[in-house]
Amino acid sequence: MKLTFAELYRRHRDTVFQLSLAIQNYDGKTYTPPPLSDKAIAEKIGLTAEEVREIRCLAEADALPASVWAEADVFKNERAKKFRRAEKI
Amino acid sequence: MSAEERIKNYAVECGALAAGIASVEDINRYAPEGHRPDDILPGAKSVVVTGGPPTTAGAWRSPNPRITTLTRVYPMIRGTVVMKLAALIEREYGYYAVFYDGQAESGHNPFLSLKLCAEMAGLGTRALAGGVILNRDHGLLNFSCVVTSMPLKPDGPMEEPVCPHHSCIKIWEAKHTTPCLEACPTCLSGFLEGGRIKWMQFRRYLCEPRAQTTSTTAFRQKLLEIVNETDLEKRKQMVYGEFFSRIVRSLAFSSELVGGCIECLRHCPVCIKATTLRPIPRGGKP
Numbered sequence: 439m440k441l442t443f444a445e446l447y448r449r450h451r452d453t454v455f456q457l458s459l460a461i462q463n464y465d466g467k468t469y470t471p472p473p474l475s476d477k478a479i480a481e482k483i484g485l486t487a488e489e490v491r492e493i494r495c496l497a498e499a500d501a502l503p504a505s506v507w508a509e510a511d512v513f514k515n516e517r518a519k520k521f522r523r524a525e526k527i
Numbered sequence: 528m529s530a531e532e533r534i535k536n537y538a539v540e541c542g543a544l545a546a547g548i549a550s551v552e553d554i555n556r557y558a559p560e561g562h563r564p565d566d567i568l569p570g571a572k573s574v575v576v577t578g579g580p581p582t583t584a585g586a587w588r589s590p591n592p593r594i595t596t597l598t599r600v601y602p603m604i605r606g607t608v609v610m611k612l613a614a615l616i617e618r619e620y621g622y623y624a625v626f627y628d629g630q631a632e633s634g635h636n637p638f639l640s641l642k643l644c645a646e647m648a649g650l651g652t653r654a655l656a657g658g659v660i661l662n663r664d665h666g667l668l669n670f671s672c673v674v675t676s677m678p679l680k681p682d683g684p685m686e687e688p689v690c691p692h693h694s695c696i697k698i699w700e701a702k703h704t705t706p707c708l709e710a711c712p713t714c715l716s717g718f719l720e721g722g723r724i725k726w727m728q729f730r731r732y733l734c735e736p737r738a739q740t741t742s743t744t745a746f747r748q749k750l751l752e753i754v755n756e757t758d759l760e761k762r763k764q765m766v767y768g769e770f771f772s773r774i775v776r777s778l779a780f781s782s783e784l785v786g787g788c789i790e791c792l793r794h795c796p797v798c799i800k801a802t803t804l805r806p807i808p809r810g811g812k813p
Contacts (some may be wrong), residue, residue, distance in 0.1 A: 459636060460732040464658055466724040468557065475559040476633075495634035499744050501732045504752045507745040508770055510736040510788070514592040517710070517790050521590065 547648030578668035605671035622677035649682035666801030706794035
């Protein structure tokens with residue numbers, strides 16, 4: 439039975455996300471394990487590259503709660519204030 | 528003057544700080560199928576990579592992080608620089624050329640990794656700070672490139688890494704941290720051993736809210752939140768409020784879309800050296 443996209447997404451979201459460029463591990467010489475392209479992920483988990491692309495793009499946007507954007511603003515402003523004090527600008 | 532020198536000098540004349548050449552063969556050793564130079568231009572032999580400053584040294588020191596994002600220097604011209612380089616290669620040397628300045632292929636994935644191309648062109652090496660390419664003289668650079676069928680002598684990757692700087696090695700030995708790791712433990716983890724990077728993890732998805740605070744993902748998430756809001760007064764406040772207005776303005780004017788955070792590199796000794804100016808003495812009374 440063919441799964442709906444919502445079912446595919448629920449089932450594969452975490453795997454696709456982990457295998458993509460979302461988290462990158464570098465060993466001083468190269469990326470290990472290498473982040474995979476949509477095509478390589480598709481071959482690994484038995485989906486089409488188009489299905490993986492759609493899952494990845496949705497997962498990238500869906501990874502964090504909506505509050506993080508305004509919180510990022512607060513983080514940067516606080517860091518900049520500390521920098522201003524340290525540098526005596 | 529060789530063709531390689533002429534092309535790299537022209538890149539600098541057009542506004543780049545540095546330029547290098549990578550062979551497609553070197554890039555293909557690391558880039559996955561579908562994201563290689565010959566996926567952009569069949570028969571590609573070389574990639575000419577240009578690098579320029581993300582912002583001015585002054586904006587780098589601004590206490591307002593939004594100023595640093597709003598006054599991006601090389602990202603504003605890097606497309607033009609490589610457009611002119613591509614024209615030079617096609618008109619003066621008769622080889623096919625495609626320019627690329629980092630546009631996304633889908634989601635956050637690029638057509639081609641500019642960082643990888645820059646690394647293979649000898650413009651710098653990977654940093655503990657998220658794997659960005661650090662240049663020994665210019666610190667953090669933004670990149671753009673020309674993929675061409677012209678066979679050019681490649682510069683090849685640098686042999687000695689720029690990161691970690693010797694002062695970071697001393698900090699690591701004393702405190703088991705570095706300025707970049709200390710600045711952003713959310714996005715970065717890493718470990719030094721024997722004066723080299725032993726391992727580094729960059730959590731790109733956590734970097735995005737900081738680097739692209741008012742960009743497309745922020746817009747889509749806030750839009751969904753607004754659409755789902757059933758309280759009409761609250762929905763109006765969300766649409767007309769300062770933050771969503773800034774996101775809309777950012778998209779409308781391409782003003783604060785990317786490059787919105789330099790916190791991991793603000794205290795990087797390589798970047799500090801590259802962005803510290805000393806007034807040049809001038810004759811006469813001030």
